[in-house]
Amino acid sequence: MTLDPTHLTISELRHMLDERELSAQELLGLHLERIEAADADVKAFLRLTTARAAEQAQAADRALRDGTAGPLAGIPMAVKDVLCVKGVETTAGSQILKGFKPPYTGTAVQRIFDAGAVMLGVTNCDEFAMGSSTENSGYFPTHNPWSLDRVPGGSSGGSAAAVAAGEATFSLGTDTGGSIRQPAALCGVIGMKPTYGRVSRYGLIAFASSLDQIGPFTRSVEDCALILQTMAGHDPLDSTCADRPNNVARGLHDGVERIRLGVPREYFEVKGMESGVRLAIQKALNTLEAAGAELVDVSLPHTDYGLAAYYIIAPAECSSNLARFDGVRYGMSEQDAQNITEAYMKTRRKGFGAEVRRRVMLGTYALSSGYYDAYYLKAQKVRTLIKQDFDDAFANCDAIVSATSPTVAFPIGSRTQDPLSMYLCDVLTLGGNLAGLPGISVPCGMSDGLPVGLQVLAPQWREDITLRVARAYELAADMRVEVALVD
Amino acid sequence: MRAVGWEVVIGMEVHVQPTTRTKMFCGCAIAPLNAPPNSHTCPVCLGLPGVLPVINKAAVEACLKTAVALNCEIPRHTKFDRKNYMYPDLPKGYQISQYDLPMSHDGHLEVGERRVRIRRVHLEEDTGKLVHAGDRLHKAWESFVDLNRAGVPLMEIVSEPDIRSAEEARDYAVALRTLLRTVGASEADMEKGQLRAEPNISVRRTGTTELGVKTELKNINSFRNLYRAIDFEVKRQIEALESGHDVVQETRGWSDAEQRTFSQRTKEFAEDYRYFPEPDLPPLELDPAWIEELRRALPELPEARRVRLVSQYALPLHDASLIAAERELADLFEGAVRAGADAKPAANWIIGEVAPGGSVPTINQLADVVKLVTSGSITRDQGREVLAESIRSQRSAGELVAERGFAQVSDESELEAIVREVIATNAKAAADYQAGKKQALGALMADLKKKAPNANPKMANEILQKLLQ
Numbered sequence: 021m022t023l024d025p026t027h028l029t030i031s032e033l034r035h036m037l038d039e040r041e042l043s044a045q046e047l048l049g050l051h052l053e054r055i056e057a058a059d060a061d062v063k064a065f066l067r068l069t070t071a072r073a074a075e076q077a078q079a080a081d082r083a084l085r086d087g088t089a090g091p092l093a094g095i096p097m098a099v100k101d102v103l104c105v106k107g108v109e110t111t112a113g114s115q116i117l118k119g120f121k122p123p124y125t126g127t128a129v130q131r132i133f134d135a136g137a138v139m140l141g142v143t144n145c146d147e148f149a150m151g152s153s154t155e156n157s158g159y160f161p162t163h164n165p166w167s168l169d170r171v172p173g174g175s176s177g178g179s180a181a182a183v184a185a186g187e188a189t190f191s192l193g194t195d196t197g198g199s200i201r202q203p204a205a206l207c208g209v210i211g212m213k214p215t216y217g218r219v220s221r222y223g224l225i226a227f228a229s230s231l232d233q234i235g236p237f238t239r240s241v242e243d244c245a246l247i248l249q250t251m252a253g254h255d256p257l258d259s260t261c262a263d264r265p266n267n268v269a270r271g272l273h274d275g276v277e278r279i280r281l282g283v284p285r286e287y288f289e290v291k292g293m294e295s296g297v298r299l300a301i302q303k304a305l306n307t308l309e310a311a312g313a314e315l316v317d318v319s320l321p322h323t324d325y326g327l328a329a330y331y332i333i334a335p336a337e338c339s340s341n342l343a344r345f346d347g348v349r350y351g352m353s354e355q356d357a358q359n360i361t362e363a364y365m366k367t368r369r370k371g372f373g374a375e376v377r378r379r380v381m382l383g384t385y386a387l388s389s390g391y392y393d394a395y396y397l398k399a400q401k402v403r404t405l406i407k408q409d410f411d412d413a414f415a416n417c418d419a420i421v422s423a424t425s426p427t428v429a430f431p432i433g434s435r436t437q438d439p440l441s442m443y444l445c446d447v448l449t450l451g452g453n454l455a456g457l458p459g460i461s462v463p464c465g466m467s468d469g470l471p472v473g474l475q476v477l478a479p480q481w482r483e484d485i486t487l488r489v490a491r492a493y494e495l496a497a498d499m500r501v502e503v504a505l506v507d
Numbered sequence: 508m509r510a511v512g513w514e515v516v517i518g519m520e521v522h523v524q525p526t527t528r529t530k531m532f533c534g535c536a537i538a539p540l541n542a543p544p545n546s547h548t549c550p551v552c553l554g555l556p557g558v559l560p561v562i563n564k565a566a567v568e569a570c571l572k573t574a575v576a577l578n579c580e581i582p583r584h585t586k587f588d589r590k591n592y593m594y595p596d597l598p599k600g601y602q603i604s605q606y607d608l609p610m611s612h613d614g615h616l617e618v619g620e621r622r623v624r625i626r627r628v629h630l631e632e633d634t635g636k637l638v639h640a641g642d643r644l645h646k647a648w649e650s651f652v653d654l655n656r657a658g659v660p661l662m663e664i665v666s667e668p669d670i671r672s673a674e675e676a677r678d679y680a681v682a683l684r685t686l687l688r689t690v691g692a693s694e695a696d697m698e699k700g701q702l703r704a705e706p707n708i709s710v711r712r713t714g715t716t717e718l719g720v721k722t723e724l725k726n727i728n729s730f731r732n733l734y735r736a737i738d739f740e741v742k743r744q745i746e747a748l749e750s751g752h753d754v755v756q757e758t759r760g761w762s763d764a765e766q767r768t769f770s771q772r773t774k775e776f777a778e779d780y781r782y783f784p785e786p787d788l789p790p791l792e793l794d795p796a797w798i799e800e801l802r803r804a805l806p807e808l809p810e811a812r813r814v815r816l817v818s819q820y821a822l823p824l825h826d827a828s829l830i831a832a833e834r835e836l837a838d839l840f841e842g843a844v845r846a847g848a849d850a851k852p853a854a855n856w857i858i859g860e861v862a863p864g865g866s867v868p869t870i871n872q873l874a875d876v877v878k879l880v881t882s883g884s885i886t887r888d889q890g891r892e893v894l895a896e897s898i899r900s901q902r903s904a905g906e907l908v909a910e911r912g913f914a915q916v917s918d919e920s921e922l923e924a925i926v927r928e929v930i931a932t933n934a935k936a937a938a939d940y941q942a943g944k945k946q947a948l949g950a951l952m953a954d955l956k957k958k959a960p961n962a963n964p965k966m967a968n969e970i971l972q973k974l975l976q
Contacts, residue, residue: 225557344599387591
């Protein structure tokens with residue numbers, strides 16, 4: 021085990037901080053050095069918040085001395101560019117918000133700050149979280165630390181890559197159709213999407229409101245549980261955030277003895293599934309079985325329709341959510357126009373990238389009078405069927421396991437010309453969003469020298485099961501998230 | 508305006524600002540009318556990235572109270588929807604409103620002899636305000652956005668097209684205001700924009716059932732203008748149709764200065780608002796126990812009060828209707844009667860003097876004047892003067908009567924002495940009267956009024972005639 025602090029988990033670092041083997045400010049310094057060394061290649065960060073980080077690290081050291089330190093005191097972390105932080109330029113990866121500094125901090129990030137974490141900076145993502153490769157960023161693409169000519173996945177590619185490259189101990193992302201789990205898989209880190217309604221969305225620049233959730237990237241399952249627990253819980257500012265007991269870490273170390281793991285046959289037959297991925301997953305399932313889990317066959321018969329339903333519902337919501345970016349109050353504003361309509365069109369044409377414009381148009385069309393029933397309403401019906409699929413499956417199992425992504429990280433540029441092939445990246449993850457389920461991706465070996473992710477889905481509000489299964493796998497496989505040695 | 512051969516069909520859309528301390532979906536206080544622009548805003552009502560709406564319970568309660576008072580059905584499930592359109596006064600690019608599952612539906616309101624059916628009452632948020640150089644946004648050189656009003660709660664009360672004249676439309680709006688004030692749902696002050704009435708007007712040949720092409724009238728800021736605007740619009744439509752032209756479906760504004768309606772926006776193609784359920788707000792489950800509680804706590808409604816005024820005070824239905832239509836008047840009436848005024852004279856004073864005058868006396872001010880006049884202590888004219896002055900100066904009627912020496916002389920012997928003096932100084936007129944020139948009595952009475960202005964004129968007249976027989 022290396023003792024480079026930039027490779028360690030939160031619990032390991034916390035131990036060192038408590039034992040005064042290291043100060044929060046030293047830890048910050050090491051991470052800034054690492055970023056300096058690696059990020060010119062990886063390009064995980066859009067902006068660094070060094071001054072804020074120094075203040076937070078100083079405060080953490082004080083708290084550690086005083087014995088008032090929160091659970092995340094001094095831990096360096098990164099925030100996806102869709103989460104508002106007061107006074108920090110937050111742009112959703114888009115030119116249209118260039119220069120926008122929110123006057124408030126979102127609930128989840130605030131809770132992380134309150135627990136003592138140190139924010140290093142803002143990470144890159146696909147524009148408005150629309151994409152699966154971070155190539156749709158309005159600024160620049162992020163590179164996979166395991167192979168710099170490949171994508172880190174997306175849309176939270178910067179957050180995943182930062183943790184994978186040793187630039188941050190943990191990071192925050194958002195997951196609308198797989199945007200945490202898929203990049204976690206492609207970058208070889210742990211990533212989790214909570215149950216819809218577990219974490220407040222207040223401060224999350226919305227892509228698709230009924231699907232978006234904030235979640236962590238970490239290097240251990242225990243860390244993942246800790247971050248989730250810190251962020252979770254009722255927020256009076258988000259009416260969709262449930263007032264439920266925060267018990268996500270319950271039974272974390274209880275193992276998988278007699279746990280029934282559902283293996284959905286449809287998830288192993290998806291188009292484009294790589295044999296190396298299938299092999300790695302099979303091996304992971306064997307490991308879990310050996311650890312005492314029972315594997316059961318389940319069926320999710322409407323899987324094929326999930327992608328279509330998702331690409332109606334998400335664009336429909338985004339077409340409305342993105343209407344506020346009109347150049348009137350903040351962000352980019354094209355003034356050279358004869359009238360307000362022309363100003364809107366010029367601002368949005370210049371400010372939004374191609375994929376965002378594509379989805380706004382798709383969504384506008386799907387909601388239009390005369391098409392609403394055929395598209396949006398039908399998609400909502402499919403969504404109900406997909407939820408029903410999961411309910412039926414969970415009648416026979418405690419959790420559902422599969423690959424997170426049908427493929428390993430693909431070369432940069434290889435899918436940008438074909439949106440549909442890009443959309444297929446999320447085929448195994450978006451069902452969890454449509455059904456509002458918690459899901460985690462844990463690394464489970466390599467294929468062609470690139471990480472593969474194992475996805476564990478559980479019924480709503482049962483994050484404890486996903487974490488418990490993931491923890492059992494971590495232990496049984498002696499899995500340790502490795503830092504890719506980019507220099 | 509009741510043009511022969513034509514029937515007027517009016518449906519009303521009324522936006523009412525419920526009485527709440529804060530906005531519909533955020534914690535911002537409701538801005539007073541002249542607050543500096545954008546002084547009552549926050550990230551939520553500014554539509555900043557990342558913010559979410561939270562429903563204002565007080566607004567929901569006001570809406571439900573209104574719905575119950577309007578005899579509406581209230582469903583168990585209701586939800587909010589997004590109405591999508593882009594305009595600079597709409598910070599999110601959509602308005603949170605209610606589309607297919609409104610807070611309530613299918614009620615009615617009694618207006619005089621007509622029952623106006625209520626299609627729905629729902630909740631939504633107001634937009635901001637644009638201030639620009641020039642009257643139209645696309646021609647303005649520079650425009651400013653004030654978002655103080657953005658997110659202020661609004662109840663939209665939509666009637667069926669059951670209204671048949673401008674008078675009825677005005678009476679409907681007045682009745683609605685009284686109802687809203689009675690249940691405490693809104694101040695409903697039209698001048699302050701707390702009640703905005705938008706009539707949809709069409710005309711059709713008497714006897715036909717198909718609806719004509721309608722126009723919608725906006726920016727009407729008083730009940731009087733509501734009447735005038737509809738009256739104008741009905742005449743305009745009939746004239747157009749009778750001269751072989753069409754009525755164009757459009758939104759028309761009311762110009763107070765020119766006393767006419769003018770075309771604002773033609774609906775050449777229906778705007779597509781792309782309504783869909785607001786994903787940031789879970790559907791509302793309305794607890795029937797809550798609705799029942801609101802129903803029980805409702806005060807006496809104007810309609811019930813009208814019936815009671817007839818039965819309890821033996822008022823004619825016409826009087827009762829006029830008084831019950833305004834809560835303030837009805838309270839004044841009942842208060843004055845409790846304070847000792849007779850019912851019918853009190854009603855006459857309210858209908859004849861108070862209602863047209865505009866300034867409303869206190870219960871005691873009115874009761875005192877009614878009592879003084881009814882007992883014959885002062886004349887009706889003097890009563891009017893005393894009432895007006897007591898409203899103005901807030902002094903008691905008794906004090907004013909004494910100060911002006913209005914107290915009438917009704918003592919018979921005192922009056923007889925005065926009359927004898929009048930006869931003595933007007934011997935010729937007295938003789939003329941006795942000779943049969945009845946009009947000579949006028950001259951005698953005139954002199955009597957001059958000599959003794961406080962003399963009870965009725966009694967003095969009788970004594971005069973008796974003495975001259």
